[in-house]
Every structure is written in structure tokens, then in C-alpha cells.
Amino acid sequence: MKKQTFIPWIFLLPFLISLSLFFVYASMRALMLSFTNYNLFNDYTFIGIENYKALFRDSNFLFALRNTVFYAFFVTIVQTFFALVLAALLNIKIRGINFFRAGFYLPSVTSSVVITVIFLWLFQRRGMVNFILSRMQALIPSVLTLILIIAAVQTLLVLLEKRRGMPVKILELPLLITSMLIAGLAVTALNSFGIIPIPEFEEINTIWLNTRESFMGIPRPLWAIIIQNIFTTIPTLMLIFLAGLQDVPPVLYEAARIDGAGPYLQFRYITIPSIRPVLFLVLTLSLIGTLQMFDQVAIYGDAVPLQSVITLAYYVYNRMFPGGTLPQVGMASAAAMFLAVITIAAVILQRLLIKSEADR
Amino acid sequence: MTDLQNPDTRAELNFLARRRWARVGVVYVLYLLFMLVFLSPLLFSVVSSFKTNPLDYPPTLKTPQLNPLNWIAAGKLGKAAGGGVWTGGAEPGNEFTFSINYFIEDIENLQEPEFTIPRRKPGAGLAAVKVPTYAADHLGISEIEETRREPYLLESLSGTAVEYTITVTYPEGDGPLLERVPLDILASTELIYLSSTLPASRLERRGRVASFDHIAPGVVGFAFYNYRRVFDETESLSTGRNLFVAWFGNSLFVAIARVVLNLAFASMAGYALARYSFKGRYLLFFIVIASQVIPSQVTFISNYLVLRDGVFGITRLFGVKSLLNTLAGVIVGGAGASAMVESAKVFIMKQFFESLPKETEEAAFIDGAGHFRTFFSVMLPMARPALGAVTILTFQGAWNDFFWPMIVLTSPEDIRTLPIGILYFRQIYGAAGDWGLILSGAVMSAVPVVVLYVVFQKYFLQGLSFGGTKG
Numbered sequence: 001m002k003k004q005t006f007i008p009w010i011f012l013l014p015f016l017i018s019l020s021l022f023f024v025y026a027s028m029r030a031l032m033l034s035f036t037n038y039n040l041f042n043d044y045t046f047i048g049i050e051n052y053k054a055l056f057r058d059s060n061f062l063f064a065l066r067n068t069v070f071y072a073f074f075v076t077i078v079q080t081f082f083a084l085v086l087a088a089l090l091n092i093k094i095r096g097i098n099f100f101r102a103g104f105y106l107p108s109v110t111s112s113v114v115i116t117v118i119f120l121w122l123f124q125r126r127g128m129v130n131f132i133l134s135r136m137q138a139l140i141p142s143v144l145t146l147i148l149i150i151a152a153v154q155t156l157l158v159l160l161e162k163r164r165g166m167p168v169k170i171l172e173l174p175l176l177i178t179s180m181l182i183a184g185l186a187v188t189a190l191n192s193f194g195i196i197p198i199p200e201f202e203e204i205n206t207i208w209l210n211t212r213e214s215f216m217g218i219p220r221p222l223w224a225i226i227i228q229n230i231f232t233t234i235p236t237l238m239l240i241f242l243a244g245l246q247d248v249p250p251v252l253y254e255a256a257r258i259d260g261a262g263p264y265l266q267f268r269y270i271t272i273p274s275i276r277p278v279l280f281l282v283l284t285l286s287l288i289g290t291l292q293m294f295d296q297v298a299i300y301g302d303a304v305p306l307q308s309v310i311t312l313a314y315y316v317y318n319r320m321f322p323g324g325t326l327p328q329v330g331m332a333s334a335a336a337m338f339l340a341v342i343t344i345a346a347v348i349l350q351r352l353l354i355k356s357e358a359d360r
Numbered sequence: 361m362t363d364l365q366n367p368d369t370r371a372e373l374n375f376l377a378r379r380r381w382a383r384v385g386v387v388y389v390l391y392l393l394f395m396l397v398f399l400s401p402l403l404f405s406v407v408s409s410f411k412t413n414p415l416d417y418p419p420t421l422k423t424p425q426l427n428p429l430n431w432i433a434a435g436k437l438g439k440a441a442g443g444g445v446w447t448g449g450a451e452p453g454n455e456f457t458f459s460i461n462y463f464i465e466d467i468e469n470l471q472e473p474e475f476t477i478p479r480r481k482p483g484a485g486l487a488a489v490k491v492p493t494y495a496a497d498h499l500g501i502s503e504i505e506e507t508r509r510e511p512y513l514l515e516s517l518s519g520t521a522v523e524y525t526i527t528v529t530y531p532e533g534d535g536p537l538l539e540r541v542p543l544d545i546l547a548s549t550e551l552i553y554l555s556s557t558l559p560a561s562r563l564e565r566r567g568r569v570a571s572f573d574h575i576a577p578g579v580v581g582f583a584f585y586n587y588r589r590v591f592d593e594t595e596s597l598s599t600g601r602n603l604f605v606a607w608f609g610n611s612l613f614v615a616i617a618r619v620v621l622n623l624a625f626a627s628m629a630g631y632a633l634a635r636y637s638f639k640g641r642y643l644l645f646f647i648v649i650a651s652q653v654i655p656s657q658v659t660f661i662s663n664y665l666v667l668r669d670g671v672f673g674i675t676r677l678f679g680v681k682s683l684l685n686t687l688a689g690v691i692v693g694g695a696g697a698s699a700m701v702e703s704a705k706v707f708i709m710k711q712f713f714e715s716l717p718k719e720t721e722e723a724a725f726i727d728g729a730g731h732f733r734t735f736f737s738v739m740l741p742m743a744r745p746a747l748g749a750v751t752i753l754t755f756q757g758a759w760n761d762f763f764w765p766m767i768v769l770t771s772p773e774d775i776r777t778l779p780i781g782i783l784y785f786r787q788i789y790g791a792a793g794d795w796g797l798i799l800s801g802a803v804m805s806a807v808p809v810v811v812l813y814v815v816f817q818k819y820f821l822q823g824l825s826f827g828g829t830k831g
Contacts, residue, residue, distance in 0.1 A: 110402070131417070131418055161375075329661060
């Protein structure tokens with residue numbers, strides 16, 4: 001590496017200018033403004049921590065805080081968990097993996113506006129989501145029968161193979177496929193003979209968007225955004241995990257199998273430790289992304305009650321451009337600072353947790 | 361050694377082989393299944409974007425607009441009306457026929473349906489404000505003719521199928537090209553709608569009212585009806601410019617400008633970070649990392665003010681008072697750090713330059729080339745793969761960018777970029793439930809990036825390991 005005092009700064013000049021103006025200066029200025037009563041048009045004065053105090057008296061801010069914290073932690077945990085499980089399930093070296101990779105990544109290529117507009121449409125009262133829910137509800141008896149028949153046939157087949165002296169496992173795959181086929185045929189037959197009829201569809205008309213109803217204390221429109229985000233992020237996270245998993249030497253798994261470790265123990269003691277760096281990356285990105293969720297709220301806009309989906313990021317925007325009333329730049333800055341502190345705290349906390357786990 | 365002659369051992373080997381095959385098979389099936397599940401919203405919305413009403417319930421993939429038989433009928437109608445097989449429309453001096461079939465149980469109750477070319481505004485939103493050319497003012501409908509009558513079985517109900525045909529005439533003269541020929545057919549309660557030359561756009565009151573948006577559409581005009589509406593019904597009321605085209609152009613301009621700036625500046629910065637050691641290097645790294653974690657909500661406040669004041673008045677030198685509502689503002693500034701030189705792109709370049717052998721530069725230095733010549737004529741040409749990644753990823757980021765353009769570009773309507781435009785569609789047409797137009801606009805706005813993705817897949821998937829994901 002060349003020691004130079006002058007040359008590198010010339011190469012760095014454009015980057016430094018933009019970084020100092022649009023990041024360093026901007027952060028400092030926001031911090032400063034958070035202690036003022038600036039409204040875009042006045043000569044502001046410093047008012048101490050009044051803005052921060054006012055935040056906690058503002059019901060919209062409290063809603064935003066609750067929504068953001070729940071959203072970030074729920075979405076991060078659920079999507080990471082499912083992505084990891086999915087990746088472990090699909091972790092086998094196969095031909096044509098590039099085709100699948102391309103397909104799984106496609107939803108992440110398009111813009112959040114396109115995805116959100118599509119989901120808004122799916123969540124309409126007479127939309128796809130309600131349609132799928134009502135069809136699933138109608139199919140519950142058939143699915144239960146299917147599972148029962150699979151279990152019965154599988155037990156039978158495993159016992160038969162055991163008698164032939166084969167080292168079969170309970171969920172032996174070839175047998176499981178056979179049982180599924182048999183059960184599928186059986187249920188189809190039962191359905192068509194009307195023994196287990198598919199009941200009349202009871203249309204589910206859940207209103208997802210323009211409603212003040214809530215589920216588990218969380219407004220329903222926020223659930224819609226949660227479902228959308230989990231659904232569209234899992235494939236990408238899954239690909240990141242898959243890339244990490246395929247680097248784990250298969251010898252480790254073989255050794256564990258010889259020592260008698262089952263799938264769960266293998267997952268717990270080989271998979272998780274060997275992809276810890278990837279796990280950290282994914283958790284960090286998810287947390288940062290979800291804590292700053294803005295686009296979906298802005299796009300859902302007037303289709304939902306504001307308080308049900310407002311996040312801290314949107315609260316900041318809303319104070320800055322309230323439309324109709326005077327902007328409250330000071331409050332906006334204070335809320336932004338608050339969001340920054342939460343983000344940094346979450347990242348550090350999560351890093352500490354993963355560290356202490358590693359030290360055990 | 362395994363004793364292959366032993367039947368027990370052989371059976372066990374077969375058994376293990378079966379287990380392996382089953383595993384591979386199951387994994388393939390799972391891959392396909394999950395991919396289908398995760399892509400289904402996109403696929404379903406693309407198919408539905410062609411439908412007259414994407415909110416049809418129950419939802420189905422069956423879309424008349426995607427049925428080749430209807431394309432043939434639409435092409436014939438467009439040709440007969442004089443507008444042409446592809447784009448359709450009616451021109452003076454042409455006539456064409458249109459038929460509709462009804463089922464009636466008791467032929468005694470037969471009553472002729474009523475055909476009208478309505479004076480109807482083409483849609484909600486801007487289309488409702490614009491004054492259209494009404495087809496009703498120019499076209500004439502002939503007497504209704506009963507062209508066929510035959511016994512028919514409708515779901516075990518025996519009765520008669522009756523076909524009515526009208527001839528639509530556009531008299532000779534200097535009338536305009538009619539871009540839209542709507543038709544309403546009102547039938548008595550006994551008649552049940554079966555089919556028509558083109559499928560009805562809407563059936564109301566159990567098929568008593570069959571309404572058609574355009575009965576001389578041509579193939580493209582029929583299949584891409586919603587897509588055409590995106591262009592036809594989105595005009596700026598102040599400038600008369602086509603909004604969608606304007607937005608598309610803005611997005612393209614912003615994306616290309618950002619690509620060029622990032623290529624130049626990120627490669628320079630990346631090179632300096634990879635090859636030089638200097639005071640403040642670690643401080644710089646710290647700031648860059650911090651800029652990734654600090655939310656853009658913190659920085660956009662000041663960045664907005666900076667643009668409003670014309671970057672401390674510097675832009676006044678060029679006669680521009682404020683950079684708000686300008687594309688330059690979107691390009692120069694950025695909600696987070698900056699759109700001109702993105703930290704992530706600097707990292708891509710830094711990593712790449714670190715992977716190049718140092719000998720190349722040393723040779724250049726020995727030959728007497730200076731630092732800048734070495735960079736521009738030796739190192740930069742070698743960095744083509746990384747520059748490719750920066751190009752593609754910057755373009756994608758700029759094309760999809762939402763937060764910053766939404767803050768900077770508020771008026772007039774035609775200064776927006778595509779994502780902000782699609783949001784505007786959602787606000788205007790969503791309230792009216794007009795999802796055909798919203799979805800087709802959204803699908804079109806995604807096309808450039810999807811094409812780029814299909815062609816330059818590897819750059820996108822590389823970006824995955826750089827952590828180029830959104831929440």
C-alpha cells in the first residue's frame with residue numbers, strides 16, 4: 001500500500017464531498033434541529049428537549065413506536081426462521097440450481113411500489129387472499145383425512161420393510177412418497193363419492209385494509225404489510241442462507257450421523273454454528289430494513305387508517321410534510337434521532353446476543 | 361468388500377439407492393413448488409393486468425384477453441372497421457358486423473334485445489376530465505337481424521339458442537378515427553347471455569346488460585386494452601404531455617445519470633481505498649459503515665433543505681434557485697448518504713481493486729505513468745467486471761428508488777419518476793376500483809428492470825453476497 005498524503009484525497013474528493021454534505025453534515029444538522037422549533041419558514045430558536053417530550057405526548061408517535069417495534073421484531077424473526085428452515089430443506093447440490101436461484105430472486109428485483117401495489121390488490125375485500133382463505137377453510141376436512149391416511153399407510157409400509165430387515169426410518173422418503181400418492185388417490189375418491197364432501201364455500205370477506213379491527217392487538221392492515229414483507233423477503237434470505245450452507249463441508253454432517261445425531265441435532269450443532277456470520281448479516285439487514293419501513297406505509301396511504309400502519313419512519317415524513325398544517329421540522333428531527341438510536345441499539349444488542357451464543 | 365451375490369446385501373444397496381433418488385426427486389419438487397408459491401403474486405398480477413376487471417370474483421387465471429381465438433375475432437373486427445388488424449378503431453366508409461348469442465328456455469317469450477352505442481367516458485381519473493370523441497356521434501347501427509336459431513342444452517335445461525347480429529356503419533366523410541367503439545346490449549329477463557363475437561367486458565344484472573368497451577379493437581387493442589389506457593388516459597392537464605411517457609423518460613434519465621456518476625466517482629474512491637494508505641482511512645471507514653446504519657429519515661431533512669436552498673446558493677450561479685422539483689435534485693442528493701456516489705458501490709470497486717495484482721500498477725509506474733494515468737488507462741480498463749456490476753445495480757436501485765424522489769418531486773405531475781407515478785395511479789384509480797390500469801402500469805414500470813435481470817442475472821446474484829437486499 002502506497003503512503004501518500006495528497007493523491008488519494010483527489011481520488012476520494014467527489015465521494016468525500018457527497019458523504020460529508022449529505023451524510024455527516026445532514027446528521028449533525030438533524031441533531032441540531034431536533035432541539036429547535038423550526039417549521040421551514042421561521043427563524044428558529046432552541047427549545048431544549050421540548051420536542052422529545054412532545055413526542056411522547058403525541059398519540060401518533062406512540063402508535064408508530066408500537067407498530068415499528070412489533071413489525072421489526074416479528075418480521076425479522078419469522079422471515080429469518082422460515083428462510084433458514086427452507087434453505088436447510090433445499091440444501092442439496094442439484095443441477096439447474098441457477099434457474100431456481102434466478103426465480104427465487106425475481107421478486108426482489110422489482111420495486112417496492114410494484115410489489116406493494118400488487119399486494120394491495122390481493123388484499124382487496126374480494127381479492128385473492130380472501131379467496132384462498134375461504135378455499136382452505138372448505139378443504140380442512142379433506143386435508144385432515146389426507147394426513148390420517150398418510151400416517152396409516154406410512155406406518156404399514158415401514159413395518160413391512162422392517163420385517164424385510166431394511167434399516168428404514170419413520171419418515172423414509174421413498175415410502176413417504178408412496179403413502180402420499182395412495183392417500184391422495186384415496187381422498188380424491190372419498191371426495192368424489194361424497195363420503196367426505198367438499199363443503200359449500202363459505203366466502204371469507206375479511207376487510208384487510210380500511211378497518212380498525214385488530215388481531216393480537218396489532219391492527220389488521222399492519223398484518224397485511226407483515227404478510228407481504230415476510231412473503232416477499234423469504235426467497236432472498238433463503239438464497240443467502242443456501243449460499244452459506246453449501247459451503248459447509250458435508251463431512252461434518254456425515255461425522256454427526258455416525259455419532260447418531262438426528263436432523264434436529266445436526267441443524268442445531270452444525271448448521272447454525274457454521275453459518276453464524278451469514279446469520280448475523282441477515283439479521284442485521286432485516287432489522288435495519290424493517291425498523292425503517294416506509295414505502296409500504298406511504299403506498300397503502302389513504303387505503304388504510306393512518307394510525308394502524310404508521311411507523312417511525314413515516315411519522316418523521318409526516319411531521320416534515322403534514323399537508324395542510326405547518327411542518328414541524330423539530331419534531332421530525334427528534335423522531336428521526338429516536339429511530340436512529342433504536343436502530344443502532346437493535347444492531348448492537350443482536351450482535352452481543354450472537355456473540356454470547358458463540359462463546360457458550 | 362460388499363458381497364454383491366448375497367441377496368440381502370443387494371436388496372439393501374437398492375434400498376439405499378432408492379433413498380438417494382427419492383431425496384433428489386423430492387428436493388426438485390420442493391424447489392419448483394416453493395418457486396411457484398413465491399412467484400405466484402407476480403404471475404397472477406401479470407395475467408390479471410390484461411383483464412377488464414382484475415377484481416373479478418372468484419379470481420381465475422382464465423383471461424379472455426389472452427385467448428388466441430378472441431385475438432382472431434378482434435383482428436377481424438379491427439380490419440373490417442378500417443382501423444387495421446393490429447391497432448383497430450373505426451374509420452369513415454367502413455362497416456362491420458357484431459353478433460351476440462342468447463339462450464332462451466321458452467321461445468314464446470322471445471324479445472329482441474336493444475343495441476346502443478353509449479356516450480360513455482372511457483374511465484375514471486383523468487379520462488373522466490378529458491373530452492373524448494364519442495363514437496355515438498359518428499356511427500350508425502343497422503336493424504337487428506336474427507341470424508340463427510337452434511335447439512340448445514344449457515346445464516340440462518333444454519331450450520333454444522338465438523343469435524342476433526347488427527351491422528355498424530361509419531358513413532363516408534371526413535370523420536375522425538374512432539379509437540374506441542363501446543356497445544351496450546340490453547336484453548329481456550328471459551334471455552341468458554351465452555357468447556358474442558368478442559367476450560363482454562362486463563355483464564351486469566345476470567347478463568341482461570352486456571357491455572363492451574370496444575367492439576373494433578384489433579388484436580393489440582383487445583389484448584393490451586388496459587395497457588393502452590395507461591397511455592391514453594394519463595395526460596398532464598397543464599402541459600398536455602403524456603404522463604406515463606414523461607415518467608418513463610424521467611426515470612430513465614435519472615437512472616442513466618446516476619449510473620454514469622457512480623461509475624466515475626465510485627471507482628475513483630474504491631481505488632483510493634484499495635491502494636493507498638492515508639491518515640483518516642479508518643475514520644472514513646467508520647463514517648461509511650455509520651451511513652449504512654443511520655436511517656435515511658435522519659439525513660433527508662437536511663438534504664431536503666440543502667436542495668431547497670440550491671446547495672447553499674451555489675446553483676444560483678447557474679440561474680437555478682432551488683433544486684426541488686428538478687431531476688438534478690434527485691440525482692445530486694439522496695435520502696441516505698448520496699445518490700451520486702453510493703457507499704455500497706464504492707465497496708464493490710474497492711474489493712475488486714484489492715483482488716488485482718499490484719504488479720500491473722508497478723509496471724505502469726516504472727514506465728513513468730503518473731497516478732492518474734495509471735488509474736484511468738491501466739486499472740479502470742481492467743475493472744470491467746466490477747464496473748458492470750456497479751452499472752446494473754445502480755440502474756436497478758435508481759429505477760426502483762421511491763423515498764427520495766417522492767420528497768423532491770411533488771409538482772408538476774409530469775416531473776415525477778415512475779414509482780411515484782405508479783403511486784399516483786394507485787391514489788387516483790384505486791379509489792375507483794380501476795385496478796386494470798394500475799396493474800398494467802405497474803407491470804410496465806417493472807419491465808426494464810426485469811429485462812435487465814434476465815440478461816445480467818449474474819450481477820444481481822453477486823450483489824446478494826454484498827448484502828444488496830432491502831428489508
